Amino acid sequence: MSTAAATPEPSATPAPAPAPEQRPDGRFAVLHRVAQGELGSLRVLIGLVVIWAIFAIANERFLTATNLVNLSLQIAATGMISIGVVLVLLLGEIDLSVAIVSGLCAAIMAVLVEQHGWAAAPGIAAAIAAGAAIGVFQGGVVVRFGIPSFVVTLAGLIGWQGALLLVLGSTGTVNITNPAIVELAGKFFTGATAWIIAAAVVAAFALSSLDARRRRLRAGLVAATPVVVAVRVAAVAILSFGVVAILDEDRGLPLALVILIAFVVVFDYIVRRTRFGRHVLAVGGNAEAARRAGIRVNRVRVIVFMLASVLAACGGILGASRLLAVNQSSGGSDLLLLAIAGPVIAGTSLFGGRGTVWSALLGGLVIGSISNGMDLLALPSSTKFMVTGAVLLAAVVVDAAARQRRQSAGRV
Amino acid sequence: MSATEHSASDGREPLLALRGIVKRFGAVQALGGVDFDVRPGEVVGLVGDNGAGKSTLVKVMSGIYLPDAGEYRFDGAVRHVRGPGDATALGVATVYQDLALCDNLDVVANLFVGRETASGGLGGWLRALDEPAMEQQSAELLQTLTVRLPSVRQEVGLLSGGQRQSVAIARSLIGEAKVVLLDEPTAALGVQQTAQVLALIKRLREQGLAVVVISHNLADVFEVVDRIFVLRLGRRAGVFEVGATSHEEVVAAITGAEFGRGGDGAGQPSSAEAAR
Numbered sequence: 001m002s003t004a005a006a007t008p009e010p011s012a013t014p015a016p017a018p019a020p021e022q023r024p025d026g027r028f029a030v031l032h033r034v035a036q037g038e039l040g041s042l043r044v045l046i047g048l049v050v051i052w053a054i055f056a057i058a059n060e061r062f063l064t065a066t067n068l069v070n071l072s073l074q075i076a077a078t079g080m081i082s083i084g085v086v087l088v089l090l091l092g093e094i095d096l097s098v099a100i101v102s103g104l105c106a107a108i109m110a111v112l113v114e115q116h117g118w119a120a121a122p123g124i125a126a127a128i129a130a131g132a133a134i135g136v137f138q139g140g141v142v143v144r145f146g147i148p149s150f151v152v153t154l155a156g157l158i159g160w161q162g163a164l165l166l167v168l169g170s171t172g173t174v175n176i177t178n179p180a181i182v183e184l185a186g187k188f189f190t191g192a193t194a195w196i197i198a199a200a201v202v203a204a205f206a207l208s209s210l211d212a213r214r215r216r217l218r219a220g221l222v223a224a225t226p227v228v229v230a231v232r233v234a235a236v237a238i239l240s241f242g243v244v245a246i247l248d249e250d251r252g253l254p255l256a257l258v259i260l261i262a263f264v265v266v267f268d269y270i271v272r273r274t275r276f277g278r279h280v281l282a283v284g285g286n287a288e289a290a291r292r293a294g295i296r297v298n299r300v301r302v303i304v305f306m307l308a309s310v311l312a313a314c315g316g317i318l319g320a321s322r323l324l325a326v327n328q329s330s331g332g333s334d335l336l337l338l339a340i341a342g343p344v345i346a347g348t349s350l351f352g353g354r355g356t357v358w359s360a361l362l363g364g365l366v367i368g369s370i371s372n373g374m375d376l377l378a379l380p381s382s383t384k385f386m387v388t389g390a391v392l393l394a395a396v397v398v399d400a401a402a403r404q405r406r407q408s409a410g411r412v
Numbered sequence: 413m414s415a416t417e418h419s420a421s422d423g424r425e426p427l428l429a430l431r432g433i434v435k436r437f438g439a440v441q442a443l444g445g446v447d448f449d450v451r452p453g454e455v456v457g458l459v460g461d462n463g464a465g466k467s468t469l470v471k472v473m474s475g476i477y478l479p480d481a482g483e484y485r486f487d488g489a490v491r492h493v494r495g496p497g498d499a500t501a502l503g504v505a506t507v508y509q510d511l512a513l514c515d516n517l518d519v520v521a522n523l524f525v526g527r528e529t530a531s532g533g534l535g536g537w538l539r540a541l542d543e544p545a546m547e548q549q550s551a552e553l554l555q556t557l558t559v560r561l562p563s564v565r566q567e568v569g570l571l572s573g574g575q576r577q578s579v580a581i582a583r584s585l586i587g588e589a590k591v592v593l594l595d596e597p598t599a600a601l602g603v604q605q606t607a608q609v610l611a612l613i614k615r616l617r618e619q620g621l622a623v624v625v626i627s628h629n630l631a632d633v634f635e636v637v638d639r640i641f642v643l644r645l646g647r648r649a650g651v652f653e654v655g656a657t658s659h660e661e662v663v664a665a666i667t668g669a670e671f672g673r674g675g676d677g678a679g680q681p682s683s684a685e686a687a688r
Contacts, residue, residue, distance in 0.1 A: 219544035221551075274538050275528050278517075282525050285514030292512050293526030294497070353516035406515075406569055 043398075044346040044362050051366060055373030062373055065250035072247070073185060075361075075368035076256035077102070077319035081339040082360035083267050084311030087304050089343060090271065092284040092352020093149040095308045097138065097156030098339055102316030103331020104160045105131045105309075107167045109317055110174040110326040113181065120180035124317055131313030132306050134160065139305025143298040149305075157336070165328060173327035176320055184259070185322035188252030197253065198240040206233045256318055260361065263314070268357040280304060284353035315339075334388070341388070342367045345395035351403055367391070424451045425488055427622045428473065428504065428591050433482035435468050442468040444646045445482070450591065455613060455623040457633035460643035461666055466626050469643065470593055473624070474506040475499030502591075505584030509595040511576055515569030519561060520550045522568050523583045553582055557615050574605025578612055591622045598632050610636045630659055642666055 055062040081098050088095045109127035112118040118126070138156050142149045168174060176182060189197060209229050216223035224232075247253050271277035279300050282290040291297045320326045342363030348355025370391060374384045426449035435443040443465045450456045460466050471477040472484075475496045484493050486502050493499050499506075513522050520543070529546050530539035550564045559578040561571065568579060577597055584592050594613070598606045613636050616623050627633050633640060634654060642649040642665040650665040663669075 215544045216547075219548045221544055221547055270538065273540050273543075275530055275541060276538060278521060278525070278528055278541060281517060281521075282514050285516035286512065289512035289514055290525065292496070292508070294500075295526050353514065 044359070044366060047345075048362070048366055048369065051369050051373070055369065055376070059373070059376045062376055065246050065248075067372065067376070069188075069247055069250045069252075069254060071365075071368055071372050072254055072257040073322055074372060075364040076185065076254070076260045077315045077322065078335065078338050078342065078368065079260050079361050079364035080263060080315035080318055081312050081335070082342045082364055083263055083357055084308030084315075085340050086343045086348050086355055086357050086360050087267070087271070087280065087311075088149070088308045089348050089350060090280050090284045090353060090355055091301060091304050092287070093142070093301070093304075094153065094340075094350075095138070095149065095305065096153040096336065097134075097160055098153075098308055098312040098315075099336035100157050100160045100164065100331045101131060101134055101309050102312040102319065102335070103326070104134075104164045104167065104316070105313035106316035106320040106330055107164050107174065107326045109181070110176055110320060111167055111169075113178050114174050114176065120178050123178075124181070127317055128310055128313050131309040131311075135306035135309030136302060138309070139302035142305065143301050161332075164331065168326070168328060173325055175325045177324075181317070181321050182324065183255065183321075185254070185256045185318055187255040189255065189258070190248060190252035194244045194248055194253040195241075197258065198244040201240045202233065202237045205236045209233060256322070259318070263311070264357055264361050267311075271357055276300070276303075281353055286353075334385075337388070337392070338364075338367050338371075341392040341395070344399060345391060347399075349399050349403065350396065351399075424453075426450060426485070427452050427487060429483075429485040430469075430472065430479075431483040431485065433469070433472055433479045433484075435465075435472060435477055435479050442646050443472070443479070446643070446646070446648055448473075448641060448648075450622040450624055452590070452622050453617055453620045454639070455617050455625060455637045457637035457640045458624055458626045458643065459628070459630065459633060459640060459662065459666060460649070463645075464643040464666075465646040466643055467595075468646075470506070470595060470624070470626055473499070473591075474504060474593055500587065503587075503589050504591045504593065505587065505589035506593040507577075507580045507584055507595065507597065509599065511580040513568050513576060513580060516567065518567055519554075519564045519571075519579055520547050522579055523550050523553070523586050525583075527587060549586075553585060556619075557582055557585075557612055559612065572605065573601050574608045577601065577605070577609050581609070581612055581616070585616075585619075585621075589621065591624070592616060593624045593626075595626050596628065597625060598627065598629055606632065630662060633662075634659065644668055 052063065061067055081102055084098055085095065105127040108130050109123045112126055113120060113123035134156070138149075138152050141147060141152050165172075206229075209224075209232060213223045213229060244253055271280065279290065279295045282293065282295060283297050283300050287297055290300075316331060320330065323330075343355060343359040344350060344363065345366050346359030346363030348359040348363075367388070370388060371384065374387065379387075429447075429449040431447055433443050433446045433448070434441070446465070446469060448469065458466050458469065468477060472479050475493045475498050478494065484491050486504075491498070491502060493502070496506075514525060517525065524546050529542040529549075531542040531545070547564060554561060554564065557578070559575075559582055561575055561579075568576060571579065581592070581594065581597070597609050597613070601609060610632060613623060613625065617638075625633065625637060637654055640652045640654060640657070640662055642652070642662060644666060645668075649668070650662075652662055652665070
């Protein structure tokens, strides 16, 4: 099927023009994309199940409610940073400074709130504003001087590290005691509240699916059948209620996870459903074509770098809330590697133009599960680093192989 | 196109007319006072050897180059075209040889890139795309042009060369184009796909568009165009009605050989073509 559809030779016999009902419907297109190995989400879901099965067999505590609550708290900060990484990767660029920017912005918030007596809200706003300024600066240098983003953000990686040390001052660490900030990663929804949140998610998904279907039908297009819509809504319902049911056995549904998923949903909408998102994908696919089509390519680039740093700042704030402190190693260690590896493992291409915001969450889950599982097994750091590196390499190889396949399948 | 129809188009005012266009690059004169025009419902072939000034002339039409002298007339009035945006606003669409498609996006997204239909949303850049409207318009447009694709939701990178060319040409019609400039539309295409694209060009003419085709392939030019405009060394070397000329006559104009020297005139250019 995939060969027949991938290299459609123009038929010699003049076939009738394709009437709308003759076009492959949604299910067919999905099968098609799976066959081409391009539906990264499904591939990574299978991978996730395998990883969970392995760790569940190796250690009975892995799939317990307590550990899954821990896991969701562990991936919140990284996943948030990864959303920004996805945006930059979609553009065909890279931002190596996201992890250290998350540390720097968290430090700015911590110092303002804990040492200068600011309230939580203005402190958080200042951290986000600092992130925006950093992103605009880095993006501006990239477009103004035409330097590869890899180099500009590598300079940022080193430079912002210095700024972090400067902000933290002589003590080198700031403890977080502000209750509002502590709550970000310390609050859990339990019982009725958690179930209402899950029900609201399902209802919103059902309503938007029905609305999309209604609009397609009104335009005279093929739309998902009621059965398909029902199956999708049921899947989302099982997932949402299942997550709440499991997490509620322990401390409950973490606010941090709710925040992360809300950000994923919003940015997924921006990428797939707005003009701005379409322009990001167009620039990532073919920047010259985008420029000729009238898209202000440089402005798109600067905005995306700004968003990446803002999301890094948000991730840094979540991380500081979870660890109850900001110190000189905030944003360091393997945070950068994990934040970039996650989306790539979950199918976002390093070559630009292909990927989804959901890959930030899915990839974060995969990387987080591996890391969490190896911690439970008390494996040494040497093994952990090598396994994580191998997983990243495998993901990049899959990405590059998919790209080669596309290139040989396209352009006859 | 029959001769009667053509003489009718002769009576019509040119839609796009260039008068006395001069373009210099330093000491090199790429265009030395060229007159050119194309009428609605007419396909003009722009031919010439390498360095004859074809690309320069097309870039003047599409607003990329500003001429050093001469007039740019559109719909009977002199226009000041200062950039590609001005030409696009007049209704002059260019399909570049590299097609300028985004391989990662589907057909609908490519047709509308840069001028997406939006509805609702937060306004400005965060306006929500109206996918059903764009998909419907895409399907209608492709049906009018009888362009056959597996699906309008197919990723463009997975289409064949002829289909990609068809998408690139169809895209120029999304923005109410009146003049379509096609740069080497059949280069790098196989026989069957070339036939597809030539058929599409004929349909553009049926829709009343003015079409300019730049091509090295005289066989294609003779099949699809009404008039052949020959450039040689930056000047007009002749304009030929397709019904009233021969390959040899056009080739002679391209190479500057005297027409009528029989075998010589025909042999020399084909070796020039081969050398290319």
